[in-house]
Amino acid sequence: MRPFLFSKSSAANQALAKKNHSTQFIAGGTNLVDLMKKHIANPESLVDISSALPNKVENTTKGISIGAMMRNSATANDAIILAKFPLVAKAILAGASPQIRNMASAAGNLLQRTRCPYFYDVTTPCNKRQPGSGCSAINGENRMSAVAGYSEQCVAVHPSDLCVALAALDASVVVNDKDGKTQTIAFQDFHRLPGNTPQKDNNLPANALIRAIEIAANPFAKNNAYVKLRDRDSYAFALVSVAAALHLNGDKIVEARLASGGVAHKPWRWLAAEKYLKGKTANIANFEAAANIAIKDLKPLSHNGFKIPMLKGAIETALKQCLDL
Amino acid sequence: MKQEYNFSRRFFLKTSSALGALAFIPKGVKAFYEEVKNFIVPAKEQIPLKVSINKKSYAIKADTRTTLLDLLREDLNLTGAKKGCDHGQCGACTVHVDGQRVLSCLTLAATLPGKEVTTIEGLANGDQLHPMQEAFIACDGFQCGYCTPGQIMSAVACVKEGHTKSIAEIKEFMSGNLCRCGAYNGIVESIQKVAAQ
């Protein structure tokens, strides 16, 4: 690690006042400390924000607000989450390990960086780590990489599980910018596709703080599922994952939500498949048809063609699990 | 040999990109600064820290970069918690902070004031082992023992959290602790034994 100055803030405005391009906030540290050890993140100072931000789930007029500093394990065990948004708990529990979930914050999970092996290997070119140096993955070891939405500049995927559930539930991110002004960013606009600026993972304004994540009330608490496929049963990042939620009226689908991890640089929504399912009967034939629509236009790289049938199966399985089939 | 090669190659890559940046100073003073920063080692900051470990308080001075794991092992001679990977991937360094299991290799010591740390050294009551330590001995919960302090700290938390309803649940909630010897069956048995007490 490079030497750095350390301070702790007990309020958001205090933390924001200290922030500039060479200062970084530290929450649980599970991603940042790792990146600092590898000289991928080299902040000159750290501001500990663990006591500066909300850390509870609260009911709001529209739905709920998850405090940015709420630890992942606490969110997954929270009574409101379990009663109204169980998909969020399922996704969190599919990620990392109990120890890491005890440390990791909600905001930190959104801002964690990719697990592309070249991003972590500072001896290799990587546009995300060092813009303009090239992408080693596009013609290299890319079995974990994207199958949609990538560019010549970067084929990395976003590694979060929580974010897949939040994408499916159309959450939003409440942000305090440097001047303390609050703005709300829709979840689908929060993370980015790589395009020509793969160094930018998301649209969080410079030097801003995430305060909370909001989810509007929804009819998906009953029929939802999170399916994650990985190299081992637990404690591994997703090869592919699927968050599925159905609003049913009898056996008719009023509305469906489908999102995936391991597909793209941002949590990926399967909008065409959702549209197909709307108004249809909830049965295996329709689930299969929806999965086929989802995988239709995917473009695998040299080593990740296996993700296509895997996604098809994962989407079907998740939809079936929504019905306890 | 390989080490040396890596070093010089990395040095070359950095030097060449720094020279590259030189040519573009008017275009990016900030980028140039970012490159040069790699060669200038900033002053190390030592901060005074008051930490409580196994109910004993320590007043120390530590480099801001010190992790809890290094503080325990290098500065305080509490070598129970082990360094397996130093990157959050193995669980050998598991300790409790305020009663919750966490990874000490990813915890900065600077974040600890006001919190209570418990390590494997703090688990026994004098000469009387903690029931989980007894169970690991009775059920062959280890072979080489390297992962064991982390396993036991994690296992104690697993029981306290109530994640012991089935073997599958125990395995899932112990997945953050790897064991290269494969003592997993004995570990699950130890946890079942303590959970049943």
Ligand SMILES: Cc1cc2nc3c(=O)[nH]c(=O)nc-3n(C[C@H](O)[C@H](O)[C@H](O)COP(=O)(O)OP(=O)(O)OC[C@H]3O[C@@H](n4cnc5c(N)ncnc54)[C@H](O)[C@@H]3O)c2cc1C
């Ligand atoms: C071995 C391992 C396995 C893992 N497996 C999974 C997995 O399967 N699924 C998964 O989803 N995740 C996984 N993770 C990632 C883990 O969930 C994230 O590292 C964690 O959520 C990050 O949260 P944190 O609070 O520790 O963030 P930190 O490391 O403290 O911060 C991460 C970044 O966010 C910034 N930040 C944090 N909070 C704020 C805020 N409020 N406002 C502005 N900026 C902020 C920091 O400046 C930093 O840049 C794994 C991690 C490890 C080490």
Ligand code: SF4
């Ligand atoms: S895919 Fe992105 S993160 Fe991976 S090497 Fe290419 S540019 Fe870097």
Ligand code: FES
């Ligand atoms: S040493 Fe901390 S997880 Fe491996």
Ligand code: FES
């Ligand atoms: S007992 Fe040897 S690593 Fe677990």
